[in-house]
Amino acid sequence: MCKFQPVLLRTLAIGWLLALASFAHAQLVDGTVATVGTRMILRSDLEMELLRMKMQGNTTTAADICPVLENLLIHDLLLDQADLDSVTTDLGRVNQEVDQRISYFIMQTGSEAELERQYGRSIRDIKREMRELIGEQQRAEHVRSQLVKGVKITPSAVEGFYRKQVPDSLPTVPERYVLRQIVLNPISSADAEYAVKERLIGLRERILKGERFSTLAMAYSEDRSSAAKGGEMDYLPRESFVKAFADVAFSLQDGQVSQIVKTEYGYHIIQMVGRKGNMAKVRHILLKPNYTSDVIATTVARLDSVRTEILNDSITFEDAAAVYSDDKDTRLNGGLMTDQQSGAAKLQKETMVPVDYYEVRKLKDGQITQAFESRDRLGNVVVKIIKLERTIPSHRVNLTEDYADVQQLAKRQEEQKLMARWIQRKQQSIYMRIDKKFADCKFQYPYWKEKMAE
Template identity: 30%
Template sequence: MKSINSRITLFFTFVFFAAGTAAAQEIIKETKQDTVKPVSAKGRVKVDGVVAVVGDYVVLDSDIDLMYKELQAQNIPTKDVTRCDLLGKLMEDKLYAHQAIQDSIVVTDADVNETMNRQIDYFVENLGSVDKVVKYFKKKSLEAFRAELFEMIKNQKLTEQMQKKIIDDVQITPEEVRQFYAQFKKDELPVFGAEMEVAQIVIKPEVSQAEKQAVIDRLREIKREVQEGASFYSKAVLYSEDPGSRSSGGYIKMNRKAPLVKEFKDVAFSTEEGQISEPFETEYGYHIIYVEKVRGQELDVRHILMTPKVSNEALKKAKEKIEKIRSRIAAGEITFADAARSESDEKETKNSGGLLINPRTFGTRFELTKMDPSLYNDISDLKDNEVSRPILVDESRTGKHYKIMMVTNRYDEHVADYAKDYLKIKELALKEKQKKTLSKWNEEKIKDTYIKVNGDYRACTFANHWVK
């Protein structure tokens, strides 16, 4: 059950909360046969029905069918996946969601709608049209699909919030890390894959003052139109250049700890409810913010982002500059790290000599098998001490710029070493402790929650004691 849980959890995280990542090139692959669908002795298949109840939630036979179909669509191996496995995972999620409601954990409709709109945009991008999305998921209409997706996302968010609450206070001591490592026999120690450290230097083209002023004037014009009765939501959908919030009318739910740039938070918290800010600049371009609702230290805001356009002449000068930097590094006049500190326009990596931070681990090492495909493509052919040719980057949030890259260190695949890999071993030990905490919580809540498993599914061998 552990293996299927991990595969299914990975699947749902991928489908509903990682839309747009480079790893998701193909999401659709129609399947012709459901190899785990049970058939009665007379060859008839049960159409649908309640197969389990967990607290206030029910699990339908069709929920299991849908889950299996989605696993196949994502090319996740299903050879050893049984309907009992899928039902167990669904019931576990329902238990978390049920308890989240009991503990007054709130997931707002606005938060769910934002994720749902982003997800539907992702499906449309991959399938080609809204009609094709509806057809693939075998729904009667877009409204029916949205209704089902809304409930699925809401339950998933409740589950995530409940799990987070359970393990938030779980910590690991150095002695526990030592004991975790000591439990492995020599031939059973974890193996860590090949890794590398990567650095980059970014040169951004200069934007003319005239282009900046044109964007500021346009944002002021939009602000005036909204004050005269136009819809901020509609203006954001039509004109904002922020792909993450555009489809939801620029909506962002935020607080002081939100992972937003300082300038954005400063303006948002200094603008009164119902008011629209003046245009202001961040590293992404120019914004205006409409503060829709203030709830203590939480804000519901909408924003419009517009980026000044870069001229071909400015882009040409940026390329010439980065080529000169590359030549100086190749000639040994300056190290890559010193060049990054003195010349790079990327403030996140500038002070560290251009070293990239792995968003998964927050360290500087990238495991090759888990590296973002776009990053891997940029550095895969680089030899030791080789600097890449200038790479033109065109990102929706940061615009066009050039970068050069270098692999600064390589680490071969190796068996875990307590001294060299302490942080990785600590991470594994913490995850193991969190799993045990969740497992213990499950055991306790199953005893206190109304649970019923119907029909043939009562004969399933579950990891949890669902059948009382």
């Protein structure tokens, strides 16, 4: 597989953040290396992308600057088309993604202060730069998806694609697992839920007596990404929130504080900050129940008894999931676990909750873990048993085990062909000027060479 995808955009991962952190302190000689329409690509853009790649563990050489430049040129072609097509940024989605990434980065670095120290900028500035880059990425990806949306791949085309591949050229997939789970929420949790409600009632009373909502959110809220801003979220549309939260939030007047709201994330109190059209800015304080060791032990014992029923063939794992599991995402499909992003039923280590992988790695195919404490996709405490249906060793992609992967590769090839034709047309219809210092680059699209100038 090619090391650089033709439409690789300026990605935003932890490596990107650390690269920017290093870049913020670097003394680089900047200058324009290319102009695409009204946009300029700076030497610092190239340096930053190379640094990001290094921070993600990739080995880079001086020659890598050529494909990096080509990726940025294509990125700017897509943005120019986004301007022509009047593609706008979905601010709600952008702000949501920024908050998610900031929360992840804070978790990785240990604290907001440490994140600011490593990056050399305030959280506000980090978010502003992220918002701009994610917005660009979103608009460029919208153009690309519109260009390739008509690509369809038939089963015969998938097989034909596979037969034409040199075996050694196909990618290797890591070890994967087919897993089923039964999940119980903590039993006898009434005391924990009562305690968390009492805490929120106390915080609400303090606010009504004059204490600042933002101060208490910073001190107590378990939503750390918003707690860093006094519990405040950016302006978001109603659909950006879960229904129970949205129903209460959008019923509030400016400054009003809600009663306790229960959602799948935990328990909240909400304050309306202000509205703009169909968007609202709110603050919230989130608290989750704290379960005692006795509650967890009781739940573990209950789930171990279900496990015993399964081992004694009194019930199948699949039927037990339907009867006992509290996990709405898996209980109706026999407990089958899937990747949250792709929906695939073959899970890699990296896509699993770490404690789940720690338990699964001890198993042989067909075996079931003891009941253990874990977390659900929202970070809530749960107790699980997991059955390892099958281990799929690392191997090169093949039609038998990996039809969906081969189908995706075939579809991507057709999309790349279509994109290549569009890029060649777009190159000839837009003003471009590229520094002649890159004349020796072996670009995927040779037409760039015609735009070289001193």
